[in-house]
Amino acid sequence: MAKLLFSDIDGTLINSKLEVTAKTKEAIRRQIINGNVFIPVSARMPQAIMTAAGQIMKTCPMVAYNGALVLDEMGRPLCSKYMTAKQAAEICTYIEEKQNQTTWSVYSGYDWYYFPGNNSDLIKQEEQIVKVKAKASSITQIQELKGVHKVLLLGNPEQLTEEQRELSSKYPELVIVKSAPNLLEIMVKDVSKGEGVKMLAEEFNVDLKNCWAFGDNYNDEPMLKAVGHPIIMGNAPADLKRHFTDVTSDNNHDGIAEVLDWLE
Secondary structure (H helix, E strand, C coil), rough: CCEEECCHHHHCCHHHHHHCCCCHHHHHHHHHCCCCEEEHHHHHHHHHHHHHHCCCCCCCCEEEEHHCCEECCCCEEEEEECCCCCCCCCHHHHHHHHHHCCEEEEEEEEEECCCCCCCCHHHHHHHHHHCCCEEECHHHHHHCCCCCEEEEEEHHHHHHHHHHHHHHHHHCCCCEEEEEECCCEEEEEECCCHHHHHHHHHHHHCCCHEEEEEEEEEEHHHHHHHHHEEEECCCCHHHHHHHCCCECCCCCCCCCHHHHHHHH
């Protein structure tokens, strides 16, 4: 029976140089040749997912925006869940009024918008990581969108922790989670990597018991808990690693390949 192999990207599939190593590429390609399906699962937008996954293959199913957008191998949406443009604009306004180091960016479908007036160097750094260009925008323009898959706040970790607490209290209908110390992801409540994984397992008619997942951070936990074979990366936070039995090497030492080679 075919296996589904789900993998987070940042801190998992790619190393600190933002590359999929030759050993990991080879291990994943062997699995594909053997009839298994490799599926990237990320908080990234689709184009940014392919910046990494495209180093291995030309097309693939994927879970984008932490599960707010799920695409099949042909790029057709199986699921697309938005927050309202009004909610996104309110959050952006809250951040602008703070006048601190935090800046906002907004994702809608295949478009990425950002606020150019505050600490936009953080956006430039993110562009360099994902190899996608963001569009300078304003709250007025955000209000005119049909819907928003994700709001991403970038800034000082301590300030983001405070903003996470305040926004969680104000918007209980939203999921507000850190994907890195300096990144705060905001999406609708019923969105998670776990739900995206379940949807694709159903699409491929594969039992979740025959699914594997690799992750390294807190937003990966729902995905890891959804599958029969969760693998936590060696570079994951210590308190997260305690929740899982199988720990592989870190993303700089071919942790994914280490497991996939064992599956051969």
